[in-house]
Amino acid sequence: MRVILFTNSHWSIPLMIRLEEQKLLAGIVLTDFDHEANITIKAFAEAKEVPLQRVSREELKSDSFTTWLEELSPELGICLTFPYKIPEQVFTVPQYGIVNLHFGAFPEYGGADPLFWVLKNGERTATLSYQQMNEKIDGGPELMREQLSIFPGENYGLLGARLSQLAASSIERLFEKVTTPKTDDTGQAPVNLYKRPTQQELTIDWQNQTSDQIEALVNAANPVYGGAITYFRGAMIWILEVSPANVSNSALLGPGSIVHADQQNGVFVLCSDYRYLRLNIIKTPECILTGGKLAALGLKSGEKLGLNAVSSKQPKILV
Template sequence: MDNSESFADQIDNLLLNTHADLGIVFGFSKKLPAWLLQKPKFGFFNVHFSLLPAYRGPAPLFWQIKRGETSTGITIHKMDDSFDGGPILFQERIQLFSEESFGALNSKLSLLAISVIEKALEKFSNNGNDLVEQDEISSFSFPAVKRDDLLIDWENQTAAEIMNLVNACNPVFGGAITFLNGQELAIVEVSPAILNDVSDFEPGTIVHADGNYGLFVACKYNSFLRINILQNNEAILSGYKLIASGVKAGARFQNSIRQEAVC
């Protein structure tokens, strides 16, 4: 393709040269102009990783995992001039497991998408007009992920909510952000934990730092997580490595460096 042309013009030329009647868009985050969508005889169809009209937007998997959804899906819809709008050709619902990371879910859906696209194209070839308009009343969208969306709020998030956030951040966003002893850390992997005979602790407090069993932190409503993998600017660390570096029970993860200074 000629680099001097705009991307839309390059696609337009490709359509002309290949005589394509239909286009499939998969994993492309830019908005195609309305004039280009009309070029193929049957238009463009987009592959979106949610059950539209829910979770429109550029990062549907992040938000579905963070919000603790138990199912997701793949939607094939005809593109219009809105983001993730247009009538639906085909959908397939898929279970979302509670400890599934962004990376694992994205890989799973990417592989499944091949068969879903085949089913959608078969349906289209049998009845190209069998499209279902999206219900705008039940539609909702989320924006692009920002740094504030990655921050752990120990006081207001439960253990399950923090685990969801950690999973949503792994690996694309580098982990859920927290602070310990004035240092920013990203928590990459956690697992739920049940601890007996423990007193009430402030959320974020490390309640056990044991070289044999690992690092355990208290969360809201006296629930607990085991911290498995973290990273900072220097290294990727296991909970055991953090313990070996001198972190002890009683230390407390914080929402911000400012909070540590106040405390």
């Protein structure tokens, strides 16, 4: 099975390596974005002498790209984290079409970044869906799916890495599915197309979100969105990791209040459900640091996090 791989992310690397080891990788299609993952994939292709094309959104529609693809004679296309809509004249070139590997269950989690919403919504299971592509965004029939249990506290990056390994290990099962005659090609129910989160959706609402919801948001935003957003002393900061905590003898304070802070134990914050979270890793405009380090730099119990917690007497920077 000669495979052409469409990608834009390091999450495709385990699959790419497995296909190349089995001499099944006919070629790679990358976006024209310049980032670390694409540089790594390009270097791999050059070292292994795998044909590679970097394309813009418009170049993907060109006759020259279609001709290049036809000359490779792929039997199957696989799309993993490829952000451009693939035109019909492209996904009809491979004998068995192009299959999209999607990190979310259909029809609940369609759209550009399902993994963020799976984690933010507190799901206990992550799904890797294999969908035959057609002219509709996330609208083709589902061929198969694989699932993983989400570990407590697992973040976006770790879960994505495990799903990418699952994609590589299940490729033979996909080959069996695409070569089996289909008895039903009616597609699926209307898909819920989630968009990428806005700044507001990435911002912690201390007054209304529970400790579980805040932890889920923090995990969903790490690392791809730089963490969940909050405000402290007038500055935007990002929380990258939290953990549930027990606090005894805390003062009667409102949600978002820092109820304890010291260098040894770190920083503890009260949530709307009157449970507590320990802030393990925080990013400020100046640096990334632990909660204990932030306490050592002068953060005090009784201070508050959030947009409405700014005092004119407080300094406007953290470090």
